[in-house]
Amino acid sequence: MSETATFPGDKIASIEEYEAGYNTFDDGDMVRASTIGEKILDKTTRIARINHPKMLSIPKVGDIVIGTVAAVMSSMIAVSIDYINEKPTTSKVECVCSTRNIRRKNIALVNDIVTLKILNHLNGTIHATIDEPPLGVLFTKCRKCGGKVVPMRDAIKCTECSWIDERKLSTNFGNSNFFRLRE
Numbered sequence: 001m002s003e004t005a006t007f008p009g010d011k012i013a014s015i016e017e018y019e020a021g022y023n024t025f026d027d028g029d030m031v032r033a034s035t036i037g038e039k040i041l042d043k044t045t046r047i048a049r050i051n052h053p054k055m056l057s058i059p060k061v062g063d064i065v066i067g068t069v070a071a072v073m074s075s076m077i078a079v080s081i082d083y084i085n086e087k088p089t090t091s092k093v094e095c096v097c098s099t100r101n102i103r104r105k106n107i108a109l110v111n112d113i114v115t116l117k118i119l120n121h122l123n124g125t126i127h128a129t130i131d132e133p134p135l136g137v138l139f140t141k142c143r144k145c146g147g148k149v150v151p152m153r154d155a156i157k158c159t160e161c162s163w164i165d166e167r168k169l170s171t172n173f174g175n176s177n178f179f180r181l182r183e
């Protein structure tokens with residue numbers, strides 16, 4: 001860590017200059033760190049905060065993430081992130097991904113494994129996109145019987161019950177490298 005490294009209780013700014021942000025508290029005179037981490041003084045918002053080392057596992061704009069679909073809503077999916085740029089992460093950060101512009105009956109189902117690209121961070125929410133050929137579902141099962149599915153043109157077909165369904169598949173769908181990644 002650099003010279004901006006802090007320890008709990010360290011004075012990081014005067015309350016006249018900065019407001020206490022994430023991982024800091026105001027002791028009535030000074031803004032102090034409440035955790036170990038990196039001191040960030042935002043001159044625009046006048047907010048002092050500490051980036052905890054664990055926060056480094058939050059994906060940055062442009063990062064490619066792999067995660068598990070946690071929820072499917074009418075125009076977006078929520079994904080619990082397992083990998084950032086192929087490195088495992090245990091922080092269980094969630095991102096949301098708009099599916100409004102994708103014309104498919106099903107984009108992804110809960111518990112599908114998907115790969116997404118991080119678009120931005122807005123109001124504390126991480127937004128990602130699925131709308132590029134390598135992005136999309138890497139692993140899914142049959143919605144009817146839970147059987148193994150195989151890609152069929154733009155769709156998938158269950159090898160057990162022959163049910164044909166749609167997903168936004170990644171061009172890497174079925175790529176075995178990904179399964180090694182999961183172990």
Ligand SMILES: [Zn+2]
Nearest residue numbers: 142145158161
């Ligand atoms: Zn099936």
